[in-house]
Amino acid sequence: MTNILVFIDTPTAQPGKAQRELLTLGHRLGEPVVALGAPASDETVAAYAHLGATAVYAPAGALDGTLIAGEAAFVAEASQACSAAAVLLPNSADGKEIAARVGIKLSAGVITDAVDVTADLSVTKSVLAGGYTVTARANQGSPVITVKPNSVEPTEAIPTSPEVTTLEVTDAGPAARVTNTVEKAVSARPELQDARIVVSGGRGLDGDFTPVEQLADALGAAVGASRAATDAGWIEHSYQVGQTGKTISPQLYICAGISGAIQHKAGMQTSQVIVAINSDEDAPIFEIADFGIVGDATTVLPQAAAEIQRRKG
Ligand SMILES: Cc1cc2nc3c(=O)[nH]c(=O)nc-3n(C[C@H](O)[C@H](O)[C@H](O)COP(=O)(O)OP(=O)(O)OC[C@H]3O[C@@H](n4cnc5c(N)ncnc54)[C@H](O)[C@@H]3O)c2cc1C
Secondary structure (H helix, E strand, O other): OOEEEEEEOOOOOOOOHHHHHHHHHHHHHOEEEEEEOOOOOHHHHHHHHHOOOOEEEEEOOOOOOEOOHHHHHHHHHHHHHOOOOEEEEEOOHHHHHHHHHHHHHHOOOEEEEEEEEOOOOOEEEEEOOOOEEEEEOOOOOOOEEEEOOOOOOOOOOOOOOOEEEEEOOOOOOOOOEOOOOOOOOOOOOOOOOOOOEEEEEOHHHOOOOHHHHHHHHHHOOEEEEOHHHHHOOOOOHHHEEOOOOEOOOOOEEEEEOOOOOHHHHHHHOOOOEEEEEEOOOOOHHHHOOOEEEEOOHHHHHHHHHHHHHHHHO
16 A cells, blocks of 8 residues: 555645645555645545545644644654655645655655656656756655646545544744734635636736736636736735746636746746737747737737627626
């Protein structure tokens, strides 16, 4: 039996696509054992049992009071408890930091930005801002791997009745402590990093993101932005795509009024299909676009949104 530990950062009764992708990959490599990032409830255990988790580890108390350190200690303890052959985590900023700390605790190799993992634990990953794809293998310990969303098609699993083990996290070490939290405003849109479709806007939007948001809502997409747009305060920094923003690989990336600077491309050029809307036919973004529209974004975006709404009826 080869146990593959899958870390679920935010356990929920209705696991999202990125979590189901990790479970599917765990199944492909062995027996997926789930490490919940919060104390277990009947609902969360049932949800991951439905996805075929063969065992569940959960912390005795909440882990979010210590920034990352508590999660890393818990994942390392869960990995040792089930003798995991590999640990899979989300490719978020937190996921990568947890992976790094787990790698140190377990003296194990860490591989980020994975887009595929084969049975011999060879990892296909993007490097150099998504410009190249390479195959990598950890040469020490059980590899700790962060997996990009939209890399695996989630499949149905045979439901299980997993044993639930509660772990006391003892090794969090000195850590920064959270003293106050502010709830993020709830959005009906998908999370930027998990979304199948992303509509992004840049400086060419001239301060008004309404057309980007309307097309995103027509497509059920997430909204993204260039740094020029976030620096100008037109939209929050959490929406920034690129080298110093989020790295995403949606199935469809639509960008409007974005020139295609190397730092922006670093965050989106592994998207499966790229559609660019720009008034300058020589804009660099057209070099990597699958479809290009030379036009005014403030005209093209509303037309696209209206046509999609019309076809949806
Ligand atoms: C260390 C570092 C890190 C960085 N990290 C990031 C990052 O993470 N993400 C990021 O995005 N940038 C990043 N940048 C900034 C990056 O270099 C660019 O400055 C930025 O991406 C430009 O944003 P933009 O394409 O919206 O603006 P611009 O480059 O000004 O392009 C605007 C585009 O809009 C077009 N346009 C104008 N009007 C219209 C219209 N009406 N309709 C359609 N098109 C129109 C123009 O033709 C132009 O191509 C970083 C820079 C540095 C130095």
